[in-house]
Amino acid sequence: MVATLNLTEKDLAETGLREDGLEYTQRPAIFADVPDEKWNSWQWQMANRLNSVEELAQVIDLTDEEREGAGAEGIFRVDITPYFASLLEWGDTYGPVRHQIIPKGREMVVFDSMMADSLNEDAHSPVPGLVHRYPDRVLMLTTTQCASYCRYCTRSRVVGDPSANFSRADHDAQIEYLQNHPEVRDVLLSGGDPLTMAPRLLDDLLGRLRAIPHIEIIRIGSRVPIFLPQRITDELCDMLRKYHPLWINVHVNHPREITPEFSRALHKLADAGIPLGNQSVLLKGVNDHPEVQLQLVHKLVKNRVRPYYLYQCDLVQGAGHFRTPVSVGLEIIEHLRGHTSGYAVPTFVVDAPGGGGKIPVMPEYVISHGPNRLVLRNYEGFITTYTEPEEVYERDEARLMRYLEEPRRDEGTQLGVAGLTSGHHMTIKPEGFDETHSRGREGEAEKRGKRNFQDDYN
Numbered sequence: 001m002v003a004t005l006n007l008t009e010k011d012l013a014e015t016g017l018r019e020d021g022l023e024y025t026q027r028p029a030i031f032a033d034v035p036d037e038k039w040n041s042w043q044w045q046m047a048n049r050l051n052s053v054e055e056l057a058q059v060i061d062l063t064d065e066e067r068e069g070a071g072a073e074g075i076f077r078v079d080i081t082p083y084f085a086s087l088l089e090w091g092d093t094y095g096p097v098r099h100q101i102i103p104k105g106r107e108m109v110v111f112d113s114m115m116a117d118s119l120n121e122d123a124h125s126p127v128p129g130l131v132h133r134y135p136d137r138v139l140m141l142t143t144t145q146c147a148s149y150c151r152y153c154t155r156s157r158v159v160g161d162p163s164a165n166f167s168r169a170d171h172d173a174q175i176e177y178l179q180n181h182p183e184v185r186d187v188l189l190s191g192g193d194p195l196t197m198a199p200r201l202l203d204d205l206l207g208r209l210r211a212i213p214h215i216e217i218i219r220i221g222s223r224v225p226i227f228l229p230q231r232i233t234d235e236l237c238d239m240l241r242k243y244h245p246l247w248i249n250v251h252v253n254h255p256r257e258i259t260p261e262f263s264r265a266l267h268k269l270a271d272a273g274i275p276l277g278n279q280s281v282l283l284k285g286v287n288d289h290p291e292v293q294l295q296l297v298h299k300l301v302k303n304r305v306r307p308y309y310l311y312q313c314d315l316v317q318g319a320g321h322f323r324t325p326v327s328v329g330l331e332i333i334e335h336l337r338g339h340t341s342g343y344a345v346p347t348f349v350v351d352a353p354g355g356g357g358k359i360p361v362m363p364e365y366v367i368s369h370g371p372n373r374l375v376l377r378n379y380e381g382f383i384t385t386y387t388e389p390e391e392v393y394e395r396d397e398a399r400l401m402r403y404l405e406e407p408r409r410d411e412g413t414q415l416g417v418a419g420l421t422s423g424h425h426m427t428i429k430p431e432g433f434d435e436t437h438s439r440g441r442e443g444e445a446e447k448r449g450k451r452n453f454q455d456d457y458n
């Protein structure tokens with residue numbers, strides 16, 4: 001059964017699909033008689049998601065390892081919109097769409113350093129669902145629900161369970177925290193997927209955030225345009241555009257996810273003035289090849305989406321078989337930077353296990369330093385030198401500050417390594433460092449009035 005999608009020449013041109021784009025739109029036979037009106041309604045798509053082994057088996061021939069996965073006790077929630085199911089590769093268990101969304105038995109395999117909360121988000125949550133890890137921005141979990149569930153979900157410990165959803169009281173506590181924290185200028189709504197929330201609830205939440213004067217930008221992280229592009233209606237866009245500056249990051253991992261429907265949803269969002277970014281996860285068997293990434297980022301920029309981050313797969317339960325060595329990410333960046341538009345190159349990051357946040361990892365471009373020279377290489381391996389200015393560098397700090405509208409921000413103890421470069425502090429010490437190195441001289445240090453170890457040399 002092949003559904004008619006009425007692809008126009010323009011659709012094909014906009015999406016960069018080939019003429020044989022119909023391979024993307026094979027409507028599963030069980031939905032063949034569903035009228036287009038229903039198929040194109042997001043409510044119908046949400047209500048008719050596939051979740052049991054029986055339902056999945058009606059759409060594709062499940063392999064033994066998929067049956068084992070979908071039937072396993074305690075498995076992370078399975079749910080797939082009929083639209084996304086229409087993209088499944090029927091003949092290939094390891095097809096890039098199918099592998100992301102249909103569980104396999106090996107999800108249950110334990111691996112070294114596996115964690116439930118690998119980013120230690122719970123420890124950074126002052127109120128339920130609010131993760132305040134960075135100085136000026138927070139991650140706000142608004143719902144535990146998604147349109148479909150990615151097998152490698154980094155937040156599978158909280159996502160999926162409808163009985164554990166965030167309540168009005170949780171949202172109130174999150175808003176109250178934000179009202180009381182003027183250092184927060186950027187709020188990132190995620191979950192779960194904020195765009196699956198009841199329209200009025202989301203409208204209300206965005207309104208309450210926008211009413212907080214110190215919140216400069218609001219961002220939404222969503223995979224709804226991928227799983228449920230029907231949800232991106234004109235009404236939704238009209239609602240979202242009330243809350244500018246509003247940014248959206250989508251989550252595309254493979255060029256096959258970029259369909260005419262998805263493309264149309266992106267155009268609506270972009271036309272509503274919303275800057276669009278993409279966050280991908282580096283997944284073994286899905287997108288762990290420079291050519292796949294190159295095609296992905298090219299299709300994204302054609303659709304007005306700026307590749308933002310490429311994530312190393314987290315050390316999260318269920319994701320073990322998706323992990324690649326970090327070197328694969330470096331290889332991919334090596335194949336992108338310089339080879340294609342800078343706009344198309346994402347930042348490759350490892351989200352630090354234990355809660356250190358996102359750490360960019362890059363190929364080395366600075367090869368060496370001489371007294372006044374930097375030795376650099378480009379993507380082709382051309383090696384050059386940059387001669388530094390001869391005079392001693394002095395910065396007229398007072399003047400530079402005079403023309404700024406806002407006073408200097410105080411990040412307190414989160415100034416970190418930037419504080420070393422600017423001379424605010426000389427060292428950063430691991431916990432217990434002074435005690436270790438005083439080798440039993442604590443008593444003397446006490447007598448001298450608790451000066452730290454460093455001061456002993458002054």
Ligand SMILES: *Cc1c(COP(=O)(O)O)cnc(C)c1O
Binds near residue numbers: 131132133188358
């Ligand atoms: C990713 C993330 C952010 C946003 O990080 P950016 O680098 O600004 O995109 C904020 N808070 C938490 C907890 C995050 O995980």
